[in-house]
Amino acid sequence: MTLTINAPRLWNNLMQIANIGGTPDGGCDRQALTDTDLSGRELFIDWCVQVGLKISYDAVGNMFARLDGQDNSLSPIVLGSHLDTQPTGGKYDGILGVLAGLEVVRCIREAGIKPNRPVEIANWMNEEGARFAPAMMGSGVYAGMLDLAQVRDAADKEGITVGQELDRHGYSGFADPTGKDIHAYLELHIEQGPVLEQTEKTIGVVTGAQGIRWYDVSIRGQEVHAGPFPMGMRRDPVAALPEIIAGVLEIGRTDEHARATIGQIDTCPGSRNVVPGQIEMSIDLRHPDEAVLTSMNERLEAILASVMDDHKGLKFDLNQIWHSPVVDFDAKLVKAVLNGALEHGCSHLNIISGAGHDALMVARKAPTTMIFIPCKDGLSHNPAESATPEHVGAGANVLLSATLELLN
Amino acid sequence: MTLTINAPRLWNNLMQIANIGGTPDGGCDRQALTDTDLSGRELFIDWCVQVGLKISYDAVGNMFARLDGQDNSLSPIVLGSHLDTQPTGGKYDGILGVLAGLEVVRCIREAGIKPNRPVEIANWMNEEGARFAPAMMGSGVYAGMLDLAQVRDAADKEGITVGQELDRHGYSGFADPTGKDIHAYLELHIEQGPVLEQTEKTIGVVTGAQGIRWYDVSIRGQEVHAGPFPMGMRRDPVAALPEIIAGVLEIGRTDEHARATIGQIDTCPGSRNVVPGQIEMSIDLRHPDEAVLTSMNERLEAILASVMDDHKGLKFDLNQIWHSPVVDFDAKLVKAVLNGALEHGCSHLNIISGAGHDALMVARKAPTTMIFIPCKDGLSHNPAESATPEHVGAGANVLLSATLELLN
Known part of the structure; x- marks a missing residue:
């Protein structure tokens, strides 16, 4: 029997968190390490704690919600993305990857599956780079592509630094981000391009990045x-x-x-x-x-x-x-995503990522891939960013299937 | 015998008036209707009065210095240009045409010539358009291309209007600028382009404007x-x-x-x-x-x-x-300039004006032409604007010859 996620629950979560920093035009303004970002994180933590996940942080403010496995000495499978947005962002960019990860973990628990290794949901700090440059900051420090000390000095336009905000929110004392060990990383994301919509495919099997x-x-x-x-x-x-x-x-x-x-x-x-x-x-x-x-x-x-x-x-x-340089995603993970699309009867297309994603950083240290779903008119970084409940549900189902395959 | 101007006297006048509003880099800042512009006008009036010329004004601040002719009921031949400069202007743009006109009139007097009709020197108000837009303001009102009432409302960046300045300097009560009758208008000017310098010609016989x-x-x-x-x-x-x-x-x-x-x-x-x-x-x-x-x-x-x-x-x-639209200069006047170049043995070239000049406005009401001399590297509206004493003298000699031909 094919396990499926609870699509309405995931959709409701997406709509609910969109109210935090929600803008009158239907968009979201939840820039990294602001009080609004913190409120978004707290709502996410509430949901995680409700299903018994353990929350942890690292010194750059990345956060992880963990479902224990049978052998907790094994490195985790990580599902994730980011909860921060552009100042005129939408409801899906990043948020979908985190909340779909949570939905996958809920399903695993509800199905009574005890995974052989831990499964974690990652919320990487400041993917957008809107308040503090550069983008993909938290995942970049994890991957060793950015230096924590330098990143702490990055200031927003009011002169407030990343370091000051990490101190204020109590993240600075946590572990060195580069110490984390990841078995496999999967990120579900809207395409931010027009290819899936125009070719009428539901799932983009992302094979790498330009x-x-x-x-x-x-x-x-x-x-x-x-x-x-x-x-x-x-x-x-x-x-x-x-x-x-x-x-x-x-x-x-x-x-x-x-x-x-x-x-x-x-x-x-x-x-x-x-x-x-x-x-x-x-x-x-x-x-x-x-x-x-x-x-x-x-x-x-x-x-x-x-x-x-x-x-x-x-x-x-x-x-x-x-x-x-070009990023080639892990062949075994790409195959797991393809199998997931087949299992759920989703039309699919091999696709290349053209935008920046946390996955491109993580891929430098751990086996990684991504799953894309269509977004309306290829539009992103815009309050009009839009994805359908059907595509969101399909993407999360493929993420679930791929995760289960990797757990076996 | 060919009459020639006093080249060192003209050159000295050019250098002397350049001290009024002179800038440390050798340029000039004498913007229209400022106190500095007025000081320049006063020095010019002193020189005119010394040779017995009569000064008059019109209601837009154009000024005329008149050498009476045998029949003062005849309309004058007018030689001129403008004494105002760009904020980072040079020593020659405009000033040459006014002071060469004065030098021509001096020569006519010193030679004991009693012209059949009056000869006037014109200093048109605000040719540059730097302080008040548009450019060619005084000559534009004379030509009926600009409206005096509208021009009076033009304000500089501090909100001071042309009308306020005309009132302050006492010009507003003078005659309607459009009433002036001009028999022929001649303007000597630096080329503000590279053609004469690069073709090694001394005199540009200007046949019209683009x-x-x-x-x-x-x-x-x-x-x-x-x-x-x-x-x-x-x-x-x-x-x-x-x-x-x-x-x-x-x-x-x-x-x-x-x-x-x-x-x-x-x-x-x-x-x-x-x-x-x-x-x-x-x-x-x-x-x-x-x-x-x-x-x-x-x-x-x-x-x-x-x-x-x-x-x-x-x-x-x-x-x-x-x-x-295209401006075609008066054929008889163009011929007089060519004859002047031939008389003084100056190399010459037919040329088209590519920049704005008072002559382009005057040409709409009266027979008009221009004489160009080379300027270094074609540079103008720049403190580095430069012309040689030889070219300045040659240009004034051609202006003298053409004036004498038109008086016959």
């Missing part, structure tokens, strides 16, 4: 008056844009998984009757295969070299300012 | 995350830029007189990992032939129509926000 390379491009020419200066005497950086833009977007068509985005173009001084002296632009390249991403980088360098050749009067700088 | 069309272009797509959104599902306004930019710059290569400038490109929201939802850009098209400018406008409309066809997922707006 590698990302960020670049700054600077083009310097000569700032002159739009009237007197003949075209032939100009050193107009705008003239180099068509070749760069067309080339970059073409890199984005390398294959169906490639992405290329020019999010910022700034013309300086930005006056309508002045030929710009300088242009600054951003380039974001992504691919789930590190070798392909490397070749995309090489194509970008070749394009810039060619543009420089064609525009000898201009000066160019291409600086890669960030490189986040 | 017509200008200004446009706002708006491209609207869909703001989505740079990671999850597949390229094929995006409506990215950046994708339309190569075709628009390349097309606009190609319009600028219609012929050697055409100009096309994209001075502003704004990506909204302008975040490096967000596909812009919207792009706003400016387009500035110029040509000295109105028919060609019209055809450039048609080409721009055709480019936009083609881009719209190629990008059906995007919404485009093309709005012409300003059209300043």
Whole structure:
């Protein structure tokens, strides 16, 4: 018999916690380590304690709710995500992964299953990075990608630091976050993209995450008056844009998984009757295969070299300012998610994560995967963020199945 | 015998008036109707009175210094420009045209010439538009292009109006500016462009001024995350830029007189990992032939129509926000300037004005032309604005010759 979660209970929990920091437009403002975030945590703790889970914390404010196993010396299976939101966030981003984890644990208890190892629900501190940068802070410290001392110095715009808030809430004395041992990590999340909705699939079997390379491009020419200066005497950086833009977007068509985005173009001084002296632009390249991403980088360098050749009067700088390598999720866990989708008769699609998630940090230390469900119009970080009760229930059922498979 | 001006005297006058509002970096700050502007006017009046000229004003603060002719019922030949500067202005822009006019009149007197009609020097109020917008204010009111009552309401950033300043300085009671009758108007000016310097010519014989069309272009797509959104599902306004930019710059290569400038490109929201939802850009098209400018406008409309066809997922707006028609200078006056360059053995070039000048306003009511001399690196509106004593002297000699020809 296939065990299923209590879908209405999970949905009611999602709606109930959304009232904490709820905004008139139906969104949520529960930024990390605020009093509102603490109220959200307390409600979650209440629910956990009601089913007999043990709550623990680490020194960066990550929290874990534990269902003991038959052998508590074994490392736990962890289900989780984050309860913090953007200032204009929605009801699902992060929250779904935590509350679905709780629902899975409830079902395991109610079914009378005594797991061989502990099962925990994780609420990672400050995934959003809205109040304190960078994002994925708690999971980043756990994974050793961020340093606790540095993270404690991060300040919000009013000058309050993470360290002050951790002290105020009593988290600072807890264990070193990097000491935690995780057997397997599973995170259910809304897709934050349009693919599942547009292909009418219920479950995204997430096989990994894109590698990302960020670049700054600077083009310097000569700032002159739009009237007197003949075209032939100009050193107009705008003239180099068509070749760069067309080339970059073409890199984005390398294959169906490639992405290329020019999010910022700034013309300086930005006056309508002045030929710009300088242009600054951003380039974001992504691919789930590190070798392909490397070749995309090489194509970008070749394009810039060619543009420089064609525009000898201009000066160019291409600086890669960030490189986040590809993350491949654990094959055994990915298979467990696929089996869960099959077991519950859910339509499904292999998919790549394009946004940042705690799972991308956790994956650096522990076997990890994610489950995606559709969200309306691919919209997220927005009060209009929306998912259906059917998809939420399906995602939690797949999480339950995968957890049970991993417990066997 | 060819009459010549006293070049060192003119140069000394230029350097002397530059001390009024002089800035430590060698520039000038003598904004319209300030006490500093008034001090500059007073020094100029002193010089005029020393050679027996009569000073008059109109109700917008334009001032005229008059050398009587044999028949004072005839309308005057007017030589002029403006004594006001940008806040970070130079020593030559405008000032040269006024002081060279004074030098020409001095020479006429010293040569014992009694002109058949009056010769006047004009100092037009607020050409720069730096303290009060718009620019070319005094000459604009004279030409009937601006309304005196509206101009009086223009306020500087401290809320002081042109009307208050005209009252304070005692100009408001003088004659209606539009009543003035001008037989011919000649303005000597630095080029504010690079053509004369780069072609090594001393005199620009200015045949007219560019017509200008200004446009706002708006491209609207869909703001989505740079990671999850597949390229094929995006409506990215950046994708339309190569075709628009390349097309606009190609319009600028219609012929050697055409100009096309994209001075502003704004990506909204302008975040490096967000596909812009919207792009706003400016387009500035110029040509000295109105028919060609019209055809450039048609080409721009055709480019936009083609881009719209190629990008059906995007919404485009093309709005012409300003059209300043071509100005053709008076053929007889242009010929007089050419003859002057020939008489003084100056290398010369026919040239089109690409910047705004009082002469462009005056030309709408009276026969008008301009004389350009080179300025270093085409630089203006800058403390580093620079012209050589040789070029200043040559320009004033050509102004003298042209004036004498027009008096015959």
